[in-house]
Amino acid sequence: MSSTQVSSLLTLKPGSLRRVHHIALYVANLQASRHFYGTILGLHELTGDQVPSTLKSMVEAGQVANFVTPDGTVIDLFAQSDLKPPHSDPKQVFTRANHLAFDIDPQLFDHAVEVLHQHQVTIESGPVSRPTGRGIYFYDPDGFVIEIRCDPLQTP
Template sequence: MLATSQLTSGLAVGALRSVHHIAFNVKDMQVSRHFYGMFLGLRELTGDAVPTTLKALVAEGKVANFVTPDGTVIDLFWEPELLPPHLDPCQQFTRANHLAFDVAPDGFDQVVDILQKSQVTIDHGPVTRPTGRGIYFYDPDGFLIEIRCDPADC
């Protein structure tokens, strides 16, 4: 894994505008939908509110999307073969899929350039979808991070 001391330069403070979404792997979609929707009281995205790229997966019951009061989206990805959480607390990311940050459209290409020139491991991207552009890379502990911008913006 990459040591933070290996990073020579990075994004400017304030380049990341907000957390765009958080994606979790879940073993039982119905139980998780009940927990996030009924227990936590989060609004589930339905119909036209579902991102275009996820409509088919939502229709198949493989993804569900919820919105927090501050507008952060929580995506649940159904992984029926998901193993129980690891007893070792150092294995804490067994349920998370990735964390996504939003950037200003005019800064996206600069982010890509910085990431490609750094020593971070890029998983894939940049990609362009109807929901925007994104690039996926790993933090020093191997957790997947996405930096993205909206299609109308970039």
């Protein structure tokens, strides 16, 4: 693209992404991770009606645990029993992150999708609609999955 084409593309205005909504991590041992995040770090584990409706069946099956930080960021732990460390030295850089999710005002969601398309960002999946809202998953330049999501649109 030429610089003129790039400057004419839509962008999200600073402040459109309101906060980190959740962080999803793959873990090899869900019980050990639950102990770490809940007991050692003291984060609140979501239970019962606190669990997002889209994850209830996975939580009940022992495949996911959800924790919340004091600022409201949710950490989803997804059990991957065959997960092997990429390096035997735990000080080596690697990630077990699944994706980073940003929250956006429902009124701006479609605009965000249009911005991604205009910038030819590679879409992993979506947009998807769920009872808990809408989301779109896409890749950053290094191949890490990012989500922009919103709560359901409230009708007066």
